[in-house]
Amino acid sequence: MSLNMQPVTVNIGPHHPSTHGVFRMKVTFDGENIVDVEPVIGYLHRGTEKLAEERNYTQIITLTDRLDYVASMTNNQAYVLSCEKLVGLDVPDRGMYLRVIAAELQRVASHLIGIGFFLQDLGAFGTPLMYCFRERERILDLFEMLCGARITVSYMRIGGVFQDAPVDFWPALSRFMGDIPSYIDELDALISTNEIVLARTKGVSPLTGEQCINASITGPILRASGVEWDLRKAAPYDVYDRVAFDVVTLPEGDNYARYAVRLAEMRQSLRIIEQCVEQIEPGPVRATTNMLFRPPAGEAYVPIEAPKGELGFYIVSDGTVSPYRCKIRGPSFVNLTLLKEMMVGYKLADGIVSLGSLDFNVGEVDR
Amino acid sequence: MGDVLAENRIFSTVYTLVNDLVPDGWSWVAYLAAGMSIIMLVVNSLMIMATFYTWVERRLLGRFQSRLGPNRAGPFGLLQPIADLLKLLSKEDILPRSADRIIFNVAPVLMLAATLIVLAVVPFGRGSYIADLNIGILFVVAISGIGTFSIFMAGWASANKYAMFGSMRAIAALVSYEVPMVMSILSVVVLTGSMSMVDIAEGQALPFILVLPMAFMIFMVSISAELNRAPFDIVEAESELISGYNTEYSGMKFGTFFAAEFANVLVASAVIAVLFLQGWRWAVLPSHLWFLLKVGALAFVFIWIRATLPRLRIDQILGFAWKFLLPLSLINLVVAAVEVLSWPEQTALQQFYMALINWPVAIVSIVVFSKIVSKRQPVQPVVRVAVAQEVV
Numbered sequence: 173m174s175l176n177m178q179p180v181t182v183n184i185g186p187h188h189p190s191t192h193g194v195f196r197m198k199v200t201f202d203g204e205n206i207v208d209v210e211p212v213i214g215y216l217h218r219g220t221e222k223l224a225e226e227r228n229y230t231q232i233i234t235l236t237d238r239l240d241y242v243a244s245m246t247n248n249q250a251y252v253l254s255c256e257k258l259v260g261l262d263v264p265d266r267g268m269y270l271r272v273i274a275a276e277l278q279r280v281a282s283h284l285i286g287i288g289f290f291l292q293d294l295g296a297f298g299t300p301l302m303y304c305f306r307e308r309e310r311i312l313d314l315f316e317m318l319c320g321a322r323i324t325v326s327y328m329r330i331g332g333v334f335q336d337a338p339v340d341f342w343p344a345l346s347r348f349m350g351d352i353p354s355y356i357d358e359l360d361a362l363i364s365t366n367e368i369v370l371a372r373t374k375g376v377s378p379l380t381g382e383q384c385i386n387a388s389i390t391g392p393i394l395r396a397s398g399v400e401w402d403l404r405k406a407a408p409y410d411v412y413d414r415v416a417f418d419v420v421t422l423p424e425g426d427n428y429a430r431y432a433v434r435l436a437e438m439r440q441s442l443r444i445i446e447q448c449v450e451q452i453e454p455g456p457v458r459a460t461t462n463m464l465f466r467p468p469a470g471e472a473y474v475p476i477e478a479p480k481g482e483l484g485f486y487i488v489s490d491g492t493v494s495p496y497r498c499k500i501r502g503p504s505f506v507n508l509t510l511l512k513e514m515m516v517g518y519k520l521a522d523g524i525v526s527l528g529s530l531d532f533n534v535g536e537v538d539r
Numbered sequence: 540m541g542d543v544l545a546e547n548r549i550f551s552t553v554y555t556l557v558n559d560l561v562p563d564g565w566s567w568v569a570y571l572a573a574g575m576s577i578i579m580l581v582v583n584s585l586m587i588m589a590t591f592y593t594w595v596e597r598r599l600l601g602r603f604q605s606r607l608g609p610n611r612a613g614p615f616g617l618l619q620p621i622a623d624l625l626k627l628l629s630k631e632d633i634l635p636r637s638a639d640r641i642i643f644n645v646a647p648v649l650m651l652a653a654t655l656i657v658l659a660v661v662p663f664g665r666g667s668y669i670a671d672l673n674i675g676i677l678f679v680v681a682i683s684g685i686g687t688f689s690i691f692m693a694g695w696a697s698a699n700k701y702a703m704f705g706s707m708r709a710i711a712a713l714v715s716y717e718v719p720m721v722m723s724i725l726s727v728v729v730l731t732g733s734m735s736m737v738d739i740a741e742g743q744a745l746p747f748i749l750v751l752p753m754a755f756m757i758f759m760v761s762i763s764a765e766l767n768r769a770p771f772d773i774v775e776a777e778s779e780l781i782s783g784y785n786t787e788y789s790g791m792k793f794g795t796f797f798a799a800e801f802a803n804v805l806v807a808s809a810v811i812a813v814l815f816l817q818g819w820r821w822a823v824l825p826s827h828l829w830f831l832l833k834v835g836a837l838a839f840v841f842i843w844i845r846a847t848l849p850r851l852r853i854d855q856i857l858g859f860a861w862k863f864l865l866p867l868s869l870i871n872l873v874v875a876a877v878e879v880l881s882w883p884e885q886t887a888l889q890q891f892y893m894a895l896i897n898w899p900v901a902i903v904s905i906v907v908f909s910k911i912v913s914k915r916q917p918v919q920p921v922v923r924v925a926v927a928q929e930v931v
Contacts, residue, residue, distance in 0.1 A: 182700045182704075189781060204708075294849040295777075295850025296848065297769060298600070299846050306605055371851070371852075521779050521853065524779050
């Protein structure tokens with residue numbers, strides 16, 4: 173008896189619980205095995221780059237909040253750094269320290285989301301996700317103290333930050349810093365040695381360092397493949413050259429390594445915040461700039477290490493109040509390059525987990 | 540069966556009551572009314588318990604996940620199931636255009652029916668059961684297999700690829716887990732020498748969870764696969780298949796599936812309670828309540844597991860059934876059979892000796908087999924990219 177076996181094409185997304193928004197994949201299955209993957213993007217396209225050409229430089233900060241909406245602080249940071257480079261503006265020390273503290277808090281929050289949804293994709297029914305959200309909530313509370321907003325923060329300004337941290341921010345931060353290591357240890361203890369997690373993620377969808385470099389993949393995914401590359405070390409911005417931290421790398425490059433790198437990076441971020449809190453001194457938080465920022469004609473690109481990888485705004489100025497062109501290099505989009513290589517040949521369940529391990533954000537993919 | 544029922548107090552009361560009212564030669568009406576009253580009682584109590592079990596599960600999951608769970612409708616959110624039910628009843632009942640109308644509609648009913656029929660042989664308390672079939676446990680296994688059919692019917696009739704994936708997984712997983720499950724039941728049957736649920740409950744001088752620990756472990760694992768509960772919930776697999784076989788269902792048809800699933804957990808807990816926890820026996824409370832407590836404790840374990848574990852992949856699940864559970868269940872069965880040959884009377888002392896033997900056997904064989912099976916083979920991507928287009 174011969175069976176009529178034909179591949180089945182299934183649309184995973186744009187409405188699907190584990191496509192992290194409105195990402196769509198046309199997946200061809202042979203039984204449970206994935207034969208072909210075709211990502212389809214653009215369901216969340218809002219034309220940010222074009223909008224930026226119509227706004228003045230300060231207004232664009234609010235647009236950057238809405239790119240990778242679980243890591244708004246680092247989006248702000250990447251944008252204002254490029255703008256400052258356009259005019260060669262010097263930022264006061266306290267402003268830079270505040271930026272780094274906010275950015276590292278944001279990195280912890282973003283990695284918490286990444287780990288939580290990774291476990292959700294593995295099929296853990298909400299428990300790890302809710303644990304991660306519980307801790308992220310504390311970070312969002314701190315952001316609320318800094319700038320009054322929790323998600324769309326718009327905290328950073330060209331030349332510094334919006335305002336100095338209120339006096340009760342510092343005790344709240346130190347309380348948080350006292351609690352968070354035990355939270356991370358708890359996550360580590362619950363997840364890292366779980367037999368099912370190990371069986372499901374070890375050795376699945378490995379990426380070699382060479383593959384990652386060829387596909388311009390950056391961030392935790394690159395470091396999980398054994399490449400020691402972190403823009404905070406390679407091209408330090410703000411005050412990263414004044415703090416000590418390690419670049420976490422793992423050689424395996426599989427789904428588990430991507431999870432483990434994120435977990436370890438959270439601990440490094442806490443180290444950075446501790447040092448910043450020690451080093452920060454009173455002073456102005458923002459350089460004086462014109463009310464209407466009008467840079468000279470020219471161009472600038474300052475890449476930063478966002479939680480998900482290299483993020484940069486390539487800004488071309490023609491000397492007017494709004495940029496001539498604002499190209500966004502978002503890590504989420506570039507990191508999806510190897511999606512097909514990661515998913516083809518594995519089962520549906522593993523494909524979903526691989527997608528989750530990329531920790532992408534559709535807001536940044538579609539822009 | 541009539542004799543069994545005649546001993547029942549509710550049955551005989553209703554029977555005599557109605558029999559006095561109707562003329563001679565119409566006693567079948569009384570028989571029907573009395574039988575129906577028993578059925579109504581059992582089915583409705585199960586459905587009400589299942590409804591509130593959804594509340595318990597959601598509240599407990601909330602606690603496990605450091606949130607509150609439903610707490611708005613009524614005191615402690617107790618009316619939440621009723622609100623859910625009203626919502627489901629008032630929802631539009633969507634029939635996909637390319638769906639197979641008849642099978643699509645029959646599937647949820649069949650699933651609920653299979654769940655309810657199992658109750659016929661479960662003894663709820665001292666002398667309380669609808670029927671004491673001499674093949675009781677075989678009946679349970681056979682009828683609960685029908686639930687698998689209804690899952691496949693639902694998936695097939697929906698004309699939806701996700702549903703089809705879910706039902707294909709259901710067939711693969713449930714067929715595999717039926718084998719170790721039946722093997723572990725067999726060891727219980729060997730010990731008690733009867734397949735009747737009542738005899739099984741009464742034959743346990745010690746609870747079989749102590750006497751046959753390995754059988755209990757295997758049965759618990761297999762039944763969670765049968766129930767599509769975590770970590771074997773590949774049939775529904777929210778993060779992969781949206782909702783699996785019931786993706787296309789809406790309104791009360793979905794509600795029926797939902798109710799059947801939750802009722803299934805309670806029925807399975809009841810079967811475990813009879814097989815391994817002595818059923819209603821050793822009651823320090825009224826025997827029905829005592830039985831309910833055991834069922835509740837087992838249902839809690841299912842919720843606990845669901846809140847804790849991630850999902851396994853389908854090949855791991857099937858491999859676990861065939862490579863790990865099946866050999867273990869065979870070992871368990873052989874050991875139990877040899878022990879019964881040596882101690883045929885099955886007194887409490889003899890069962891205690893058996894427990895003394897079975898615990899080390901269980902621990903050693905589980906450890907040895909897990910060492911053999913758990914050598915983590917590297918996951919190899921399947922290279923067969925060009926798919927055979929061969930047609931029949």
